[in-house]
Amino acid sequence: MSTRLVVGPFNRVEGDLEVRLEVADGRVVQAHVNAPMYRGFEQMLAGRAPHDALVIVPRICGICSVSQSVAAARALADAAGLEVPVNGLHAVNLMLACENLADHLSHFYLFFMPDFTRPAYAARPWFGEALRRFAALAGEHARAAIAARQRWFELMGTLGGKWPHTGSVVPGGSARAIEAAERLRLLARVRELRAFLETTTFAAPLEEIAALPDEAALQAWHAADPLRGDLRLFLTISADLALHALGRGPGRTLSYGAYPQPGGTHALAAGLWDAATGALEPLDLRTITEDSTHAWLAGDGPRHPAQGHTEPQADKPGGYTWNKAPRLAGRVVETGAIARQLADGQGLLRDAVARHGASVYTRVLARLVELARVLPMMERWLAALQPREPFCAPEHLPDDAEGTGLTEAARGALGHWLRVRHGRIAHYQIVAPTGWNFSPRDAAGTPGALEAALVGVPVAAGESTPVAVQHVVRSFDPCMVCTVH
Amino acid sequence: MNILWLQSGGCGGCSMSLLCADTADFPAMLKAGGLELLWHPSLSLASGAELVALLEACRDGRQRLDVLCVEGALLRGPQGSGRFHVLAGTGRPMVDWVRELAQAATHVVAVGSCAAWGGLSATGANPTEACGLQYEDDRPGGLLGEAFVARGGLPVVNVAGCPTHPGWVLDTLMALAAGLLTREDLDPLNRPRFYADQLVHHGCTRNEYYEFKASAEKPSDLGCMMEHLGCKGTQAHADCNTRLWNGEGSCTRGGYACISCTEPGFQDPGHPFHRTPKLAGIPIGLPTDMPKAWFVALASLSKSATPRRVKSNATADHLVVAPAVRKTRLK
Numbered sequence: 044m045s046t047r048l049v050v051g052p053f054n055r056v057e058g059d060l061e062v063r064l065e066v067a068d069g070r071v072v073q074a075h076v077n078a079p080m081y082r083g084f085e086q087m088l089a090g091r092a093p094h095d096a097l098v099i100v101p102r103i104c105g106i107c108s109v110s111q112s113v114a115a116a117r118a119l120a121d122a123a124g125l126e127v128p129v130n131g132l133h134a135v136n137l138m139l140a141c142e143n144l145a146d147h148l149s150h151f152y153l154f155f156m157p158d159f160t161r162p163a164y165a166a167r168p169w170f171g172e173a174l175r176r177f178a179a180l181a182g183e184h185a186r187a188a189i190a191a192r193q194r195w196f197e198l199m200g201t202l203g204g205k206w207p208h209t210g211s212v213v214p215g216g217s218a219r220a221i222e223a224a225e226r227l228r229l230l231a232r233v234r235e236l237r238a239f240l241e242t243t244t245f246a247a248p249l250e251e252i253a254a255l256p257d258e259a260a261l262q263a264w265h266a267a268d269p270l271r272g273d274l275r276l277f278l279t280i281s282a283d284l285a286l287h288a289l290g291r292g293p294g295r296t297l298s299y300g301a302y303p304q305p306g307g308t309h310a311l312a313a314g315l316w317d318a319a320t321g322a323l324e325p326l327d328l329r330t331i332t333e334d335s336t337h338a339w340l341a342g343d344g345p346r347h348p349a350q351g352h353t354e355p356q357a358d359k360p361g362g363y364t365w366n367k368a369p370r371l372a373g374r375v376v377e378t379g380a381i382a383r384q385l386a387d388g389q390g391l392l393r394d395a396v397a398r399h400g401a402s403v404y405t406r407v408l409a410r411l412v413e414l415a416r417v418l419p420m421m422e423r424w425l426a427a428l429q430p431r432e433p434f435c436a437p438e439h440l441p442d443d444a445e446g447t448g449l450t451e452a453a454r455g456a457l458g459h460w461l462r463v464r465h466g467r468i469a470h471y472q473i474v475a476p477t478g479w480n481f482s483p484r485d486a487a488g489t490p491g492a493l494e495a496a497l498v499g500v501p502v503a504a505g506e507s508t509p510v511a512v513q514h515v516v517r518s519f520d521p522c523m524v525c526t527v528h
Numbered sequence: 529m530n531i532l533w534l535q536s537g538g539c540g541g542c543s544m545s546l547l548c549a550d551t552a553d554f555p556a557m558l559k560a561g562g563l564e565l566l567w568h569p570s571l572s573l574a575s576g577a578e579l580v581a582l583l584e585a586c587r588d589g590r591q592r593l594d595v596l597c598v599e600g601a602l603l604r605g606p607q608g609s610g611r612f613h614v615l616a617g618t619g620r621p622m623v624d625w626v627r628e629l630a631q632a633a634t635h636v637v638a639v640g641s642c643a644a645w646g647g648l649s650a651t652g653a654n655p656t657e658a659c660g661l662q663y664e665d666d667r668p669g670g671l672l673g674e675a676f677v678a679r680g681g682l683p684v685v686n687v688a689g690c691p692t693h694p695g696w697v698l699d700t701l702m703a704l705a706a707g708l709l710t711r712e713d714l715d716p717l718n719r720p721r722f723y724a725d726q727l728v729h730h731g732c733t734r735n736e737y738y739e740f741k742a743s744a745e746k747p748s749d750l751g752c753m754m755e756h757l758g759c760k761g762t763q764a765h766a767d768c769n770t771r772l773w774n775g776e777g778s779c780t781r782g783g784y785a786c787i788s789c790t791e792p793g794f795q796d797p798g799h800p801f802h803r804t805p806k807l808a809g810i811p812i813g814l815p816t817d818m819p820k821a822w823f824v825a826l827a828s829l830s831k832s833a834t835p836r837r838v839k840s841n842a843t844a845d846h847l848v849v850a851p852a853v854r855k856t857r858l859k
Contacts (some may be wrong), residue, residue, distance in 0.1 A: 105541020204782015
């Protein structure tokens with residue numbers, strides 16, 4: 044005998060989200076994920092001048108706006124056959140990293156940790172400490188994190204004029220050249236966040252966190268002082284609530300590769316990590332498809348985004364969300380910081396995922412490790428800037444052209460597919476990270492990553508908005524406004 | 529003064545921008561300004577059933593509601609049904625919730641150009657039938673209708689911008705809390721005058737280039753972006769270059785044109801955003817309050833008088849000619 048639970052609205056996610064659960068014997072037996080809003084960006088882009096995309100697409104998302112800009116700029120650069128100068132690569136990477144790290148910080152302090160201050164946990168030994176640090180709009184560390192984030196985003200004032208919705212990211216690189224004195228100010232500002240992370244978040248040097256080789260080393264580091272710093276408190280809570288066993292992902296994770304470097308490599312490598320075989324497989328972008336069988340969108344089976352199509356059909360039988368079902372070679376994948384760290388071969392994450400799979404615990408751990416790894420990279424990119432050398436290449440976009448723009452947003456793999464005809468956008472398709480993670484069922488009835496991860500999650504008697512379900516949902520750091528572009 | 533903050537057809541960027549407010553302690557600043565967040569999508573603990581109960585209490589008058597802030601456009605489609613955004617967990621279109629809650633609130637604030645006019649969410653063919661709370665582009669009406677007046681006596685206060693500057697939102701809310709926002713403090717589009725009576729041009733670091741019509745020709749050039757790159761800073765109402773963004777930024781300081789994101793209809797300029805429309809070589813969009821003949825005369829005069837330094841720097845991405853150092857004291 045199962046009961047049905049409709050859970051929503053979720054907050055502390057970006058945008059609106061509803062989850063429909065079948066519950067039996069105190070566990071979720073089936074989940075359907077509904078992205079309950081339609082926005083129509085792919086329809087709105089058709090017919091526009093190609094560069095109008097640089098104004099329109101960042102406004103898909105207020106939290107991953109630079110990521111959308113980067114994907115559009117890369118699609119246009121690809122269509123124009125453009126090489127970005129080294130300064131341009133670094134400047135755009137700095138903007139993207141600024142946004143991605145800020146998003147990780149917001150996720151941990153504002154979106155994810157406050158759930159452990161719920162009365163349901165009042166009897167746990169760590170509760171008082173969680174309340175003191177993470178209570179919504181009151182916790183000491185949550186407040187300090189908002190202040191640190193505000194100072195951090197002043198990087199964007201200099202690098203990109205403003206955040207969100209910067210216009211500095213262009214196909215040729217960055218429209219905002221950085222002078223030598225500005226570089227020094229930017230470095231000083233990066234070190235401010237380093238100080239916050241090394242004092243409050245990790246209570247350890249970033250390099251020490253980034254170098255943790257495996258879970259045994261992490262556990263030894265944790266045991267040395269179990270409440271010192273917020274990563275250790277998270278590990279204490281995670282162990283007590285067995286978050287390593289909660290919200291298991293599909294076992295395959297996708298990264299397009301983050302932060303391209305001169306010479307064509309990525310600072311964080313691309314690839315498909317298969318936890319079952321423990322192997323990194325190369326990506327075949329031709330095998331990406333989207334299927335709208337269970338979306339309120341017209342469709343005739345899986346299509347590659349270069350041939351994709353978006354047309355709302357609010358009354359479509361079988362539809363239960365505005366999100367299509369993306370698949371890689373027909374299979375469900377998960378994307379996000381965990382995918383980037385696995386593809387890049389980070390020791391701790393590879394070891395933790397080998398033991399527990401992608402779970403609430405490993406997803407959150409991956410974001411924190413990424414904070415510790417990427418901030419020092421930003422220091423190096425700033426040092427590598429060559430003031431007075433070009434930041435932006437001149438550009439000529441043909442009237443008929445096609446391009447693909449891939450990047451890694453904080454939440455994972457983001458792709459734009461563009462076709463220009465007669466000097467106008469003829470086709471624009473976007474596959475967003477949470478589109479992958481919060482996918483509905485496909486034509487074969489295979490549930491998406493979150494839908495599968497929710498199966499088995501405990502629901503206590505009388506819970507209308509089950510707290511364990513909230514942990515699983517928020518462990519993905521969903522961005523619904525991108526999903527329903 | 530309590531505040532209920534809801535999001536619909538938009539990107540959530542105005543909330544993300546709000547968190548960039550220039551303060552050492554965001555919650556303390558709200559409290560000191562007399563602002564209490566009844567619920568906010570990014571900041572509050574309450575979720576799911578807890579929130580639905582709060583919305584019902586506000587609607588039914590069991591919970592006092594001082595300010596309803598709406599971020600994002602109101603999605604009326606398809607065919608007026610509102611089903612393009614059904615609020616999760618309620619089975620009801622968001623436009624229905626907003627209509628009811630607006631009747632219960634003392635003040636209604638549109639946060640951002642989407643909630644004010646429809647904004648970017650309504651661009652092109654506007655497939656979602658998006659509109660603002662009390663405007664559809666520059667036409668009064670929108671979701672609540674031209675005649676709507678909130679219980680406190682004000683129409684919808686339009687804090688337009690894409691995104692909004694955190695200071696615009698906080699100054700508006702603190703003025704409401706202090707009882708210091710009257711109809712006289714709103715401009716003809718119901719935007720708070722404290723920021724809408726300025727032009728983006730004011731304080732623009734490219735003003736010397738503007739004076740001499742020394743123009744940028746491509747992204748990253750230092751020159752004025754009005755002549756070629758679509759900049760509307762001389763027409764757009766906002767204080768972006770005097771109240772800066774994220775420390776020391778603004779669009780023009782970031783190397784890109786002002787697209788007049790505080791103005792209704794900015795999303796459909798009728799030309800590519802970053803190309804200035806011209807007639808016989810003269811930009812169609814002239815500086816606000818400037819007669820065309822004067823502009824043409826002044827432009828041709830100043831172009832012929834442009835110093836070499838200004839001309840050279842205008843098409844470079846860094847200073848190639850520094851201002852001369854005089855050998856005598858400045859007079």
